[in-house]
Amino acid sequence: MSSLSRTSWRRCEELCYEGFRYWLHKNRISVLFSFRLGDSLVFRPRSSFPVAPPLPGKEMLDPLIFSLGLIELVSYWKAACPPRIRIQAGRLSDEQIAWWKRLYFRGLGEFFFRNGLAVTEDEFAEIQASGPRFAPFERRDCTGTLVPVGGGKDSFVTLDLLRAGEAPVTPFLLNSSWEQRSTLSAFGFSLSRTAIAKRTIDPLLLDLNRRGFWNGHTPFSALLAFAALLTAATLGKRWIVLSNEASAEEPTILGSQINHQYSKSFAFERDFASYAARWITPSVGYFSLLRPWNELQIAARFARIPGALGRFRSCSSPGRSWCGRCAKCLFVALILSPFVERRRIEEIFGRELLEDVSLAPFFFSLLGGEKSKPFACVGTLAECRAAAALLARRPAPPLLVRLAKERGLLKAADPSVETLLASWNSDHGLPSEFLPLLDPFGPASFFA
Template structure:
């Protein structure tokens, strides 16, 4: 395969269609269905948001035969946009590049068109909040804090099947559902032809689709739920930091917000009200605000819940993956042992032989690489472990864990998005 081509996109009757191809080869078409309403949305505003999703969703198909040669047929990029998409397709695909032994120079390179006129500003006077939901601790905490503050909002969930986590029905608000239909048939064909696979900046993709849904419903605020995370790289490829969580970092949130301000509307806010908190403090807040209601119906386990097309109505924990180990570390300081173990079939995960290497990666022991998952920082998780051990309710890991002075109540930079 040679050049990757961004063919075009369209929107009709609540459905977006995004098309891509490799020059002389494989074609891909993805569709996304959005919740409809009688709101008279601004078509120019929607067009700008669709273009952003179009460019970001492209990562899902570009990765099959990565190349530096890319072409965007519908529209031109100015210098800032070209730099933005270069960052997405390089830093956002860093894990993919690492796992497939690809150098930064072999990844996509977008060129700016000469002297493009500045896009006219589109003012957006509608008001309302769309809060992204997954069934995990962070998004449920945001929803609970909004309810506690008597703030109106619409919970939104992006599904890849006909189901959604039933815990979202307990939020007390009508759930807004969108459906993403990845072109699995074309991806399977690409794989059979020798195509590659790997992680893409999915948080960016989901945020962009939430932005479209917000515009269709007349909302001006899109709330994601991300704490201070993703800042600790797993490895390096020359000057390229390798991280699973690039699109969840503070720099990525700022970049996305700047794109929306410059190219969609300065009146639309996209960001996380939890950004200023550590993952450990978010766990403590979740226990205080949400555990009684959601403690036995939420989950952060990808293995058990979030496979494409899977029925995830009832969320569960597999009890044997990095996300489960990470969650056990984060909650152990704040939840009684028997209560926490009940989520994992009565098991104390610290005592599981099968998880010892995983815990070593999470805690930075014996040079075991940190798992490619959305997990806490090493010092943060070491602090969590020692806080849990101080309760004298949990088993011990089979290896020593260095002490940590991590201040889990420290405040981190954020957009200061008020709930």
């Protein structure tokens, strides 16, 4: 192993998905995958998921776990980007292979871009899958919702909206964090009422990354989708309810299809829902409750949830407090600014981020002054410019807003905050029974 280095990549001609195993316990299922990169690099990542009586059988678990392995393998493939992916664990039709190839390529768009890899969707890898075939299954007793919970404002808004609905809600956590637990406690959910899955990365991959093998962004929300599907199906839940907004559609690299948030986009949501219903199970639906809304509408609704401002966190840096130095912190401060007092925003981040000149490059990037937006889950250029333009009309605009105005980044033709608050995105997958939860708001009500 000590001789492994970046030059070893050329000898890695394929990643093989060798198989999976699982063990059922009283209330959990443990899963082990096996991936082989080249001749000698073997990865065996583990996961575990909650289950409930009646315990699921092979006809349910095999297609769910096989599919989860197909998205897990991305993390190991990207270490060397071999030209072939060989799947021994199960069989895929040509149509399914095309589906997975599209997900891999688009979900790794940022990874390819930031590592300077010039590849096309047709040529980046060949996929062979000739293992056993797993048939889709149907479960007729599914009811209620499974809600993946992060630690940001979107999860708060989804849980708040679902309180007005009739469907029972079960939160879902993948590797529980402080932010997630803080969100749950705000709505009175105990961990005993929460579905918690655990996922580990094989330490060998982390060692290879330290040695110089490729590393970078993967479509984590796609992995979350398959993990949630496994959990929802085994627990008998009818719906997986996401918290992704209309704003996730906009590319990160302007004028391209490279999108940091691809697996949060409606394109992926629609693809996943169709794939799951056809090839795994039609018993569990998958949609984002917030898809009709943009980031400004979500921020406005979030600001009205009692106690939420003191509990949420979606910073790009680890830890319990906001770092106040990253693009995500700056974006959240900006998008909340039309609806939250300046003093309160300063309390959240520990200082006035919009007065920090060192954050100017991030700010200009959020407003479209650079060739790309920040590689983070942030809103559209129009939403950021609208929030900045609103601040520019106030008696004492923050420093970053004044600098953006001087650079001509705030244009009169841009839609206003009021216009964006009155918008409705019709490209969504909400079932009819959930639509009334997003009661229409006029712009004035968001400023109440």
